[in-house]
Amino acid sequence: MATTRPVRVMDPFAREFWEYAEKKEFRMQKCGECNKLRWPAAAVCDKCLSAEYSWEPLSGKGQVLSWIVFHRQYFPEYPAPHPAVAVELAEGPIFVCCMPDEFQGSDLSDALPMELTWLDAEDRFGEYHLPVFKPAGK
Amino acid sequence: MASRVVEHDRLKKLKDTVAVVGVGESDYVGDYRSGAKGNAAEKGSGALNSYQLAAIALKRALDDAGLTKDDIDGLVVGGPMSTERTCEVLGINASWCVSGDAPRGIIAATQAINAGLCHTVALVYGNAQRSMNTQYGGPQAMGGDGILSYVYYAPWGMTSQGGLYSMMFRRHQLVYGTTEEQLGAVSVAFRKHASMNPNAIMKERFTIEDYMNSRYISEPFHLFDYCLINDGGVAFIIQRRDMANGKQIPINVSGIGWSEMDIDSTQLRPRLKDFYLPAHHAVREQVYPMSGMTPKDIDVYATYDSFSTHLLFSLEGFGFCEPGEGGAFIQDGRIEIGGEIPCNTSGGMLSESYMQSWNHQPELVRQLRRQYEGTERQVAGAEVGQYVHDVAGKCLSVVYTRGN
Structure with missing residues (x-):
């Protein structure tokens, strides 16, 4: 039984992202004309408006840009204290996520190297894998 | 990226062409303390209605201006109200009517009046957000469709608008060494101002x-x-x-400006990498040359303050201090009444009332009218006021001056 998590924002382009995530593949759209990576998924490139794109595999490496710790519970699925972290990916985009339960806000520092891992997850769209980041090598 | 348009000559033609002539608001305290034994009203009670609150405020603004409803030919509608229902409830067949928050409404009204579409615009806002139990975080967070970052990270447990601003402040701490103690000066000052305001909900002063x-x-x-x-x-x-x-000393709209930073906003890039300062700088290049003012000329200042950090970032963005110096700048009473740049002198949204950019405007108008003369709340000799609005990179500003 996968862990139930707050529902995903779903549209045709987000769906493609999550289809890769179901296979534990962390990919973002890369513009077919100007190569800009975009996140979240969208219909067109915000730089050149091209609708051509491919799903670029990412390294799963990044570093801490900022983080917070919720001391108030907003979701029953995420009891406080609950950290959230903004990770600047090696490829450029910024990815906002939580961490596996064993990591705390106090484990983080500016520019700390982070690496991708996956959590089990389920919502009304079905079971999936949730990409998150944790301190590299920990 | 395309360069920002700054048409100083065209902007200057609008300077002082319109004025605020009447202001009003509902009884924030009475409505808040309507629970049993004078406690805070229950969330979700359904006791109040947004249109009712807007109507109370409009009647008071008309009385203040010495005008009647029949003088109104334009309308700006704010908050969760529809334009159609607002016009129906208030009994106004407007010749011009739009939705917007206070600064968007002021800029739109300035344009419409100058275009000859109307001459007397009522800007009205009502929000029964406590009675209706409106959520700004969690599974039912509003604004999700408009501002994706507020809901996109729900699967990771991150939808809180406060969380987004807190993350921005953490970044400021990491880059500049700003401390929580320094930030505390904002809420302490605004609460002190609220303690001088009978219509402020939270009046009890506190210390760092x-x-x-x-x-x-x-x-x-x-x-x-x-x-x-x-x-x-x-x-x-x-x-x-x-x-x-x-009937009242007209308070001129002397400067307006507007600039947005929305590219990569869901990634939080303009928030965490730039603190939205380029948007502030662009607005600065409109509102100050148009009004002929600089930060040194501003006697009383108000900023959108859903969170304390709005003040820190806007003072840096508009040149009251340098980027990174905000934490030190706001110390030692500088932002308090009697200080160098009194900010949010009604108590703002932190302590007076969460009216989402609306309560700041009557306060600036009354300060420039010197309506608090003889009390400690009055900013002595106030001639020029500025409102700065930055909500997730949507930056607007208005400079007001005291008319003759």
Whole structure:
């Protein structure tokens, strides 16, 4: 039984992202004309408006840009204290996520190297894998 | 990226063409303390209605201006109200009507009046957000469709708007060494101002120690970094300057500016990498040359303050201090009444009332009218006021001056 998590924002382009995530593949759209990576998924490139794109595999490496710790519970699925972290990916985009339960806000520092891992997850769209980041090598 | 348009000559033609001639608001305190034994009203009670609150505020603004409803030919509708229902409830067949928050409404009204579409615009806002139990975080967070970052990270447990601003402040701490103690000066000052305001909901003063001892909501943000959630209505009247009847000292709209930073906003890039400062700089290049003012000329200042950090970032962005110096700048009473740049002198959204940009406008108008003369709340000799609005990179500003 996968862990139930707050529902995903779903549209045709987000769906493609999550289809890769179901296979534990962390990919973002890369513009077919100007190569800009975009996140979240969208219909067109915000730089050149091209609708051509491919799903670029990412390294799963990044570093801490900022983080917070919720001391108030907003979701029953995420009891406080609950950290959230903004990770600047090696490829450029910024990815906002939580961490596996064993990591705390106090484990983080500016520019700390982070690496991708996956959590089990389920919502009304079905079971999936949730990409998150944790301190590299920990 | 395309360069920003700054048409100084065209902007200057609009300077002082319209004025605020009347202001009004609902009884924030009475409505908030309507629970049993004078406690805070229950969230979700359904006791109040947004249109009712807007109507109360409009009647008071008309009385203040010495105008009647029949004088109104334009309408700006704010908050969760529809334009159609607002016009129906208030009994106004407008010749011009739009939705918007206070600064968007002021800019739109200035344009419409100058275009000859109308001459006397009522800007009205009502929001029974406490009675309706409106959510700004969690599974039912509003605004999700408009501002994707507020809901996109729900699967990771991150939808709170306070969380987004707290993350921005953490970045400021990491880059510049700003401390929580420094930030505490904002909520302490605004509460002090609220203690002088009979219509402010939270009047009990507190100290930096109290602030540091208050609980975290989204660390590094403490409870006191957050605005209130309450019901209320605000209205004000903007009229063609040469039509003002003279009942009140007209408060001129002398400068306006608007610039947005939305590219990569869901990634939080403009927030965490730029603190939205380029948008502030662009607005600065409109509002100051148009009004002929600089930060040194501003006697009383108000900023959108759903969170305390709005003040820190806007003072840096508009040149009151350099980027990174905000934490030190706001110390030692500088932002308090009697200080160098009194900010949010009604108590703002942190302590007076969470009217989402609306309650700041009547306060600036009354300060420039010197309506508090003889009390400690009055900013002595106030001639020039500025409102700065930055909500997730949507940056707007208005400079007001005291008319003759």
